[in-house]
Amino acid sequence: MTKPCRDVAVIGAGIIGLGVAWEAVRRGHRVTLIDPSPASGATRAAAGMLAPVSELQYREERFLELTRESALLYPAFIDELANTGVETGYRSEGTLVLGLDPADRLVLADLRAAQVSHGLTVDELTIREARRREPLIGPAATGAFLVPGDHQVDPRQLASALFSALAGNARLLEGTASGLIVEGGRVTGVALDDGSSVSADETVVANGLGAPALASLPVALPVRPVYGDILRLRVPAHLRPFLTTTVRGLVRGNPVYLVPRTDGTVVIGATQREDGRRAVSAGGVYQLLRDAQQLVPAVVELDLVESMCRARPGTPDNAPLLGRVSGVEGLVVATGFFRHGVLLTPVAARICADLLDGKPAAPEHNAYRPDRFGKGSS
Amino acid sequence: MTKPCRDVAVIGAGIIGLGVAWEAVRRGHRVTLIDPSPASGATRAAAGMLAPVSELQYREERFLELTRESALLYPAFIDELANTGVETGYRSEGTLVLGLDPADRLVLADLRAAQVSHGLTVDELTIREARRREPLIGPAATGAFLVPGDHQVDPRQLASALFSALAGNARLLEGTASGLIVEGGRVTGVALDDGSSVSADETVVANGLGAPALASLPVALPVRPVYGDILRLRVPAHLRPFLTTTVRGLVRGNPVYLVPRTDGTVVIGATQREDGRRAVSAGGVYQLLRDAQQLVPAVVELDLVESMCRARPGTPDNAPLLGRVSGVEGLVVATGFFRHGVLLTPVAARICADLLDGKPAAPEHNAYRPDRFGKGSS
Numbered sequence: 001m002t003k004p005c006r007d008v009a010v011i012g013a014g015i016i017g018l019g020v021a022w023e024a025v026r027r028g029h030r031v032t033l034i035d036p037s038p039a040s041g042a043t044r045a046a047a048g049m050l051a052p053v054s055e056l057q058y059r060e061e062r063f064l065e066l067t068r069e070s071a072l073l074y075p076a077f078i079d080e081l082a083n084t085g086v087e088t089g090y091r092s093e094g095t096l097v098l099g100l101d102p103a104d105r106l107v108l109a110d111l112r113a114a115q116v117s118h119g120l121t122v123d124e125l126t127i128r129e130a131r132r133r134e135p136l137i138g139p140a141a142t143g144a145f146l147v148p149g150d151h152q153v154d155p156r157q158l159a160s161a162l163f164s165a166l167a168g169n170a171r172l173l174e175g176t177a178s179g180l181i182v183e184g185g186r187v188t189g190v191a192l193d194d195g196s197s198v199s200a201d202e203t204v205v206a207n208g209l210g211a212p213a214l215a216s217l218p219v220a221l222p223v224r225p226v227y228g229d230i231l232r233l234r235v236p237a238h239l240r241p242f243l244t245t246t247v248r249g250l251v252r253g254n255p256v257y258l259v260p261r262t263d264g265t266v267v268i269g270a271t272q273r274e275d276g277r278r279a280v281s282a283g284g285v286y287q288l289l290r291d292a293q294q295l296v297p298a299v300v301e302l303d304l305v306e307s308m309c310r311a312r313p314g315t316p317d318n319a320p321l322l323g324r325v326s327g328v329e330g331l332v333v334a335t336g337f338f339r340h341g342v343l344l345t346p347v348a349a350r351i352c353a354d355l356l357d358g359k360p361a362a363p364e365h366n367a368y369r370p371d372r373f374g375k376g377s378s
Numbered sequence: 379m380t381k382p383c384r385d386v387a388v389i390g391a392g393i394i395g396l397g398v399a400w401e402a403v404r405r406g407h408r409v410t411l412i413d414p415s416p417a418s419g420a421t422r423a424a425a426g427m428l429a430p431v432s433e434l435q436y437r438e439e440r441f442l443e444l445t446r447e448s449a450l451l452y453p454a455f456i457d458e459l460a461n462t463g464v465e466t467g468y469r470s471e472g473t474l475v476l477g478l479d480p481a482d483r484l485v486l487a488d489l490r491a492a493q494v495s496h497g498l499t500v501d502e503l504t505i506r507e508a509r510r511r512e513p514l515i516g517p518a519a520t521g522a523f524l525v526p527g528d529h530q531v532d533p534r535q536l537a538s539a540l541f542s543a544l545a546g547n548a549r550l551l552e553g554t555a556s557g558l559i560v561e562g563g564r565v566t567g568v569a570l571d572d573g574s575s576v577s578a579d580e581t582v583v584a585n586g587l588g589a590p591a592l593a594s595l596p597v598a599l600p601v602r603p604v605y606g607d608i609l610r611l612r613v614p615a616h617l618r619p620f621l622t623t624t625v626r627g628l629v630r631g632n633p634v635y636l637v638p639r640t641d642g643t644v645v646i647g648a649t650q651r652e653d654g655r656r657a658v659s660a661g662g663v664y665q666l667l668r669d670a671q672q673l674v675p676a677v678v679e680l681d682l683v684e685s686m687c688r689a690r691p692g693t694p695d696n697a698p699l700l701g702r703v704s705g706v707e708g709l710v711v712a713t714g715f716f717r718h719g720v721l722l723t724p725v726a727a728r729i730c731a732d733l734l735d736g737k738p739a740a741p742e743h744n745a746y747r748p749d750r751f752g753k754g755s756s
Contacts, residue, residue, distance in 0.1 A: 233660055282611055283678025286667040289660055300661025304685055 005029060008356055009190045009200035011177040011214070012207030013038035015046070015155055015345050016334050018162035020204050021170055023349035024356055026080075031170040032198050034177050034190060039159035041208055042341060045230050045310035047259045047267045048158070050074055050343050051150035053120045054095055054248055056111065062367065063319050064118060067340060070347035071149065077346040078153070086161035089154025089261060095246040096130060097122075097145040098137065098295050104250040105143030112145055122147050134243055138297040141249075152246050152259055155342050173198065177207065179215025180331070187330035191215065202356050206334045208313045208341075211321075219325045219371050223336045225311030227277060229284030230269035233302035240264055243296070251291035258292055258299070266302065268292045280309045314338045321370035322348060323361050332356065333370035383407060386734055387568045387578035389555045389592070390585030391416035393424070393533055393723050394712050396540035398582050399548055401727035402734055404458075409548040410576050412555050412568060417537035419586055420719060423608050423688035425637045425645045426536070428452055428721050429528035431498045432473055432626055434489065440745065441697050442496060445718060448725035449527065455724040456531070464539035467532025467639060473624040474508060475500075475523040476515065476673050482628040483521030490523055500525050512621055516675040519627075530624050530637055533720050551576065555585065557593025558709070565708035569593065580734050584712045586691045586719075589699075597703045597749050601714045603689030605655060607662030608647035611680035618642055621674070629669035636670055636677070644680065646670045658687045692716045699748035700726060701739050710734065711748035 006029050010021045013035035021033045049055075052067035078090045099105035112122045123146045130144035131137045137144075166172065178193040180203060189199040205211050205221075212221045235242040243260040259267040271284040285307055293299040313336050315321060321336035332355050334348050351365060361369070384407050388399045391413035399411045427433075430445035456468045477483035490500045501524045508522035509515045515522075544550065556571040558581060567577040583589050583599075590599045613620040621638040637645040649662040663685055671677040691714050693699060699714035710733050712726050729743060739747070 231660075234657065236655070277614070277681065279612065279681035279683065281678070282609075282667055282680045282682040285663065285682050286671070286678060289664040290668070293661075293664070300659070300664060302660045303655065303657035304660040304663050305657065307682055307685060 004358065006201040006356060007199065008032070008202045008204065009034060009198045010204040010206055011190060012205070012210065014041050014206065014208055015039070015043040015159055015341050016337060016348055017204070017206035018159055018166070019345035019349035020206055020334055020352045022162050022165050023353040025166060025169045027353050027357060029356060032173055032200065033166065033170055034173045034175055034192070034198065035207070036174055036176045038163070038174070039156070042310050042312050043155050043159055045228065045308050046155040046342050047230065047257065047269050048089065048153045048155040048342050049095070049150065049246060049257065049259060050152055051095060051147070052343065053115055053122060053147045053150050054097055055340065056115055056118070056120070061118070065364065066347060066368070067343055070344045071151070073346035073350065074151065074153070081161045081165055084161045084164035086164050087154070087157050088161050089157045090151070091262070092151040093245045094146055094148040095150035095248055096134060097147060098130065098141045098247060098249040099143035100140055100249065100251045100294050102142055104252065107250055108143055108145060121149055134245065134247065136242060136296050136298045138295060140294055150246065153342060154261060158342070177214060180217060182216045182218065185328060187218070187328065200330070202330055202332060204332045204334055204352055208335055209311055211333070211335045218328045218331070219333070219375050220373070221321055221333065221335060221370060222316055222373050223313040223321070224274065225276070226314040226338065227273040227275065227309055227311050228270040229281050229288065229307065229309050230267065231285065231288055231304060232306035232308070233266045233268060233299070234305050235264050235266060235302055239298060239301055242266060242298070247295060249291070249295045251294045254287065254291050256288060256291040256295070258296060265305070268299070278309060278311070280307045312338050316373060320344065320348070320368050322351060322368040323365055323370060324355055325371045325375070382736065384579040384734060385577065386410070386580045386582065387412060387576045388582040388584055389568060390583070390588065392419050392584065392586055393417070393421040393537055393719050394715060394726055395582070395584035396537055396544070397723035397727035398584055398712055398730045400540050400543050401731040403544065403547045405731050405735060407734060410551055410578065411544065411548055412551045412553055412570070412576065413585070414552055414554045416541070416552070417534070420688050420690050421533050421537055423606065423686050424533040424720050425608065425635065425647050426467065426531045426533040426720050427473070427528065427624060427635065427637060428530055429473060429525070430721065431493055431500060431525045431528050432475055433718065434493055434496070434498070439496070443742065444725060445721055448722045449529070451724035451728065452529065452531070459539045459543055462539045462542035464542045465532070465535050466539050467535045468529070469640070470529045471623040472524055472526040473528035473626055474512060475525060476508065476519045476625060476627040477521035478518055478627065478629045478672050480520055482630065485628055486521050486523060499527055511623065512625065514620060514674050514676050516673060518672055528624065531720060532639060536720070555592060558595060560594045560596065563706065565706065578708070580708055580710060582710045582712055582730055586713050587689055589711070589713045596706045596709070597711070597753050598751070599699055599711065599713060599748060600694055600751050601691040601699070602652070603654070604692040604716065605651040605653065605687055605689045606648040607659050607666065607685065607687050608645065609663065609666055609682060610684035610686070611644045611646060611677070612683050613642050613644060613680055617676060617679055620644060620676070625673060627669070627673040629672045632665065632669050634666060634669040634673070636674060643683070646677070656687060656689070658685045690716050694751060698722065698726070698746050700729060700746040701743055701748055702733055703749045703753065
């Protein structure tokens with residue numbers, strides 16, 4: 001059986017749009033990827049933790065299946081990009097989770113019980129064992145856990161690798177989609193703000209927080225901006241390697257993480273703000289530096305090379321809007337990935353590509369249907 | 379008596395070089411100003427406090443005369459730039475000095491006694507009076523003093539205004555000076571790194587920390603980099619005006635200042651580091667945000683728009699290297715202004731221009747002679 005080759009328009013070249021476009025190309029479709037400023041939104045800020053286990057603390061247990069599935073897809077996803085020659089920063093050293101005070105330790109111990117009950121591997125370490133792995137852990141930490149299954153990727157590098165993989169194999173259109181073209185209940189392409197249009201058998205809406213503004217969208221997409229401040233720091237030569245694993249922590253109830261890159265930088269993140277402020281928050285930067293140094297005091301010895309703010313696309317239940325809209329042909333939605341866009345890219349790409357291939361939606365993905373909050377009109 | 383019109387080369391277009399060039403032009407000289415990247419060093423970072431009184435705390439009492447003289451010259455200096463049409467951000471609302479804990483208050487009270495003994499005006503306020511002036515002062519402050527004579531300017535705007543004033547009246551050469559041209563004990567111009575040269579009757583060395591690297595310099599100039607981290611923040615609309623006067627404080631022994639600009643931004647600075655690290659220090663940013671919010675808690679509500687590091691040119695006694703070198707004709711040195719380059723620009727410009735006009739050095743300026751540490755060879 002040969003699959004049909006279709007014209008696919010993908011709106012949005014963040015990590016999700018790039019991943020979907022690439023998988024669509026690999027399945028033989030003709031892809032046009034539309035974005036005025038590729039990989040410049042949440043993708044540019046993201047730390048790139050691939051952490052289905054430790055992300056459980058955010059009480060999104062019901063889509064653990066999806067995050068685990070995507071984490072399992074990651075090694076092959078990265079392997080398939082290897083021949084682009086572009087690094088992706090994929091690292092599988094695991095994640096160290098630290099609690100600062102006894103209350104933080106207790107919360108993490110309770111969380112571990114929940115994680116273990118889901119069949120996940122979380123090993124409790126003594127502080128001495130933790131410090132043997134990461135000598136720069138400070139004296140204030142009281143609890144330590146190792147999550148071998150939580151890895152990381154560098155989202156900026158991954159986006160570059162996907163771009164390289166797409167170059168020559170897809171049409172990259174640096175324009176702004178203004179809306180969908182809808183004819184008789186079927187989406188037939190994309191209208192651009194310069195008056196031009198792209199015809200398509202299938203259109204994938206993957207432009208994150210920009211999605212609700214698309215004209216003629218046949219469904220209300222309830223995404224909201226959840227702003228986050230995130231820092232990039234450079235480790236001076238005498239302190240390298242600084243950290244060898246990702247360190248996440250709970251510091252007097254505040255979550256913070258430190259993600260070491262192979263290039264000698266460290267990402268420290270991230271606040272969550274729904275205050276509508278698009279600029280870097282002074283209070284956010286302060287909080288990140290304060291809490292990170294509680295776990296790893298040598299943070300103050302690093303160079304601060306970037307302070308950034310971006311918005312994640314949150315949804316009412318913090319699960320993605322992923323799949324087809326009931327009664328609408330030619331449309332696939334892939335937005336609302338909130339904190340998990342990088343982790344969920346391989347599985348989202350697979351789900352979308354299956355739909356583009358004409359397969360029916362899998363019942364286990366019904367919980368992510370983009371019209372689950374009602375179709376409304378945006 | 380007509381003054382001689384001379385060819386003057388000024389190396390360095392930071393605030394000092396710009397000020398000297400402008401004064402030289404006003405006195406009728408033909409000026410060539412040489413800098414590959416004008417106003418991009420310490421000038422770009424400087425907060426622009428014109429604070430001869432509160433700067434006394436840094437134990438540089440012996441050049442209070444010079445800083446006061448320059449502060450008194452500032453209004454006319456600014457007035458003369460008014461017809462460029464470029465704003466300078468000059469504000470004369472005075473400076474509020476706050477102490478956090480009782481020990482800080484005591485240090486400031488002792489300092490006030492020293493300031494008053496020098497004939498300076500420093501008024502002790504109650505915290506209530508201070509808060510009446512600045513309602514956002516936090517509950518932790520225990521001591522408050524008002525210094526009506528300490529003002530501010532925006533160094534970036536001031537540099538732009540000086541540039542405008544010079545345009546068409548001086549030659550602006552965006553090249554890099556590699557050394558001096560010396561013939562028989564007389565400096566006769568500047569060699570550039572592209573092999574070209576600029577002939578001059580008088581050469582002014584005003585390139586800050588770059589000065590010691592000039593070839594054929596007939597004096598060792600002992601300037602060292604004193605790095606500083608400094609932040610620029612934007613006040614959201616609902617918090618404006620935030621502050622109306624410059625606030626300086628001592629927070630558990632650490633000095634910090636908040637300088638409000640008329641454009642709705644606030645400058646918070648500045649650390650002093652001699653660690654050789656040219657990048658923004660994470661620990662420095664943390665310390666500034668921590669201490670500033672002790673004085674004005676709403677700091678955490680501001681947007682952080684810029685974190686910057688620059689080096690100030692320090693000297694062994696922290697006084698400038700300003701004047702002629704004994705036995706060397708055709709050379710004037712103006713560097714080593716450390717924390718006081720912006721404040722001292724008008725007086726440095728006047729002193730240099732007097733020397734360019736052929737006047738003898740004033741005896742009261744002997745303490746700043748660039749060869750006071752010995753002539754050495756650099």
